Amino acid sequence: MSAVWTAIVALCVATASMKAIGPVSFGGRKLSGRAASVIALVAPALLASLVVYETLNSGGRGIEVDARVVGLAAASAALALKRSMLTVVAVAAVATALTRAIA
Numbered sequence: 001m002s003a004v005w006t007a008i009v010a011l012c013v014a015t016a017s018m019k020a021i022g023p024v025s026f027g028g029r030k031l032s033g034r035a036a037s038v039i040a041l042v043a044p045a046l047l048a049s050l051v052v053y054e055t056l057n058s059g060g061r062g063i064e065v066d067a068r069v070v071g072l073a074a075a076s077a078a079l080a081l082k083r084s085m086l087t088v089v090a091v092a093a094v095a096t097a098l099t100r101a102i103a
Contacts, residue, residue: 067103071096 058064
């Protein structure tokens with residue numbers, strides 16, 4: 001088994017363990033309203049930070065503004081207009097491709 005597959009298996013086991021810790025530690029008790037609201041906001045905040053990092057990252061050389069930023073802006077505009085997710089992805093892809101073609 002290669003090192004990559006070993007890492008994937010280890011991450012899968014760690015993820016399953018972390019998911020099991022919550023129900024085991026709390027048993028039948030309910031979370032407080034504040035704790036539940038904080039937990040509900042963790043995933044969107046993490047996803048948003050990953051999107052920003054991947055959009056502005058230039059391979060470890062600092063911040064780089066390129067066609068990906070245009071695609072992100074186009075996707076944000078489509079989301080603000082409440083378009084379907086398929087439309088959002090298509091708009092972002094077209095905007096990014098056009099920007100790369102022009103630049």
